[in-house]
Amino acid sequence: MARALPPERAHFTAFRTLPTRWADNDAYGHMNNATYFSLFDTAISLWQMEQGILVDGPEAARFLVVENGCTYFTEVGFPDILQAGLRLTHLGTTSFRIDVALFRNGADTAAALGFFAQVHVDTSGRPTALPEAVRAVLSGLMI
Template sequence: MPDRAPPGTRADYAAFHTLPTRWADNDAYGHLNNVVHYALFDTAVTLWQMEQGCFDLTGATVRLLVVESGCRYHAEAAFPDQIRAGLRLGRLGRSSWTTEVGLFANDDGTAFAEGFFAQVQVGSRSGRPEPLGEAVRAALERIAV
């Protein structure tokens, strides 16, 4: 098996969102359940997209679909930690892109988990991939590291 890459640091990410944990996020072992990591990824990515004007809540013209996701766990986190979710652009295509996310507990400088969301923009009516507009492409390029 190849060597595992070390956890990323805050300097490896371009934009951040602070997200609270909840008591219900802990599992029987007293740390964040693995499904919570994905919810944190989704929330951070969606909040950033909304701030950038890239996410239309109505889905009237286009929709952003997650087509692949993944997570590597490095350490534990638990309620009542405050999570800082760092974002960066992993890949940018014609109609799709990958946002990479690092999760940091409180003021820790090393990620306790890192993951990604690969998304594609599709037409609301056609359901087929559509090219990214210039504004969306420019927003994504701003988080390239």
């Protein structure tokens, strides 16, 4: 199977700058795998909050992550400055998928590409339709 090429910055619609920290490095001197997912989650959450989607508190929309993944292309680590690029790759009735690419120190080619697939649920944990306001905001991430 041929390995996918890393995506380019032009394939993403929104960006957030995320500095790395000394503690993000593992014993090999590059960023720990778990840190990538933390950065993906942070970039998505910050974007949602900036768009008016509450992520915390009693009025917050409840999104459960049902699938995630990451493809690594180039090592990153402290003291790199990362730009997280976001794009929407799926918008369903109750679910959506956001891809997050990490661009290292202003590079145009991604060092890593991750995704989070999320389902909107009610207070009992059952899937429920995405509110129209949320759908409209998410649509803004489409390429």
